[in-house]
Amino acid sequence: MNLNNVYLSAILLAVTWLLSACGDKESSDPAQAGSGIITLESKVRQWTGRENEGLVHAAQTYDFELAQEMLKQNADVNAFIKGIPSSKEEKNALMVIVSQDSSTEELRNKTLSILNLFLSNKGNPNLPNNNGKSAVFFSTGENVSWEVLADLISHNGNPTLAIQSVLPNQAGMTPLMYMIAENQTEKLLSRKNEAAHTYENIWKKMQLLCAKGDINQQDQLGRTALMYAAEKGYKETVLALLKMGAKKRYRDKEGKLAKDYADKQGYAEIAGILE
Secondary structure (H helix, E strand, O other): OOHHHHHHHHHHHHHHHHHHHHHHHHHOOOOOOOOOOOOHHHHHHHOOOOHHHHHHHHHHOOOHHHHHHHHHOOOOOOOOEOOOOOOOOOEOHHHHHHOOOOOOHHHHHHHHHHHHHHHOOOOOOOOOOOOOOOHHHHOOOOOOOHHHHHHHHHOOOOOOOOOOOOOOOOOOOOHHHHHHHOOHHHHHHOOOOOOHHHHHHHHHHHHHHHHHOOOOOOOOOOOOHHHHHHHHOOHHHHHHHHHOOOOOOOOOOOOOOHHHHHHHOOOHHHHHHOO
């Protein structure tokens, strides 16, 4: 065989081997092989220089490992982020995780793991956002487990801390009032016979807010949670509040009772209950 041909064959063999080795290496890295799997390292790189946003993204996607890495990169749990998808107000990572769906056992466990990670990294459950709401307010959502609210309260979350707003209809509103105003209580309490789990969840949240707060606390217009429920015509909520210790005789700054709120809106049955 010609010596040149031998050299050429050897070179071709070496090139073939190198290409094969590179191909094997690429296929072993899912993030680069087009398999759709993204490695933790690549996710961390994606948020380099934007660690606070990365922490919020980790909360939105229930990604505990990414949350850990963002915190190692000095992400701030309490830093507010504007322009979060599906949100009209600024939130921090703590507010995002407590407002996530935790209605199933799997989601609840993921949420609580990340929540405890955030709380152990100086997460402040009482820090208000641009609309005056703390993380406690965001934990009152329909699909949020009562255990999330309990965790916040056990870490000094204050259920009596009211919204400080220039809007008269929100000024002094407590998390309990907010939950009633957002129709979380009545919608779920009314489903006692068809959805026992959601009924139990909302009942426990109300109990927590009432036991750890002041069920008769008044907003800046003198309204109580009972007045909020009476004005909306929420019979089940009114009954629940009364059972938990709400008083009928409190008056707002205009001298009106909870009964008067029901009367004004034509809710005769509720007015009778509040007589």
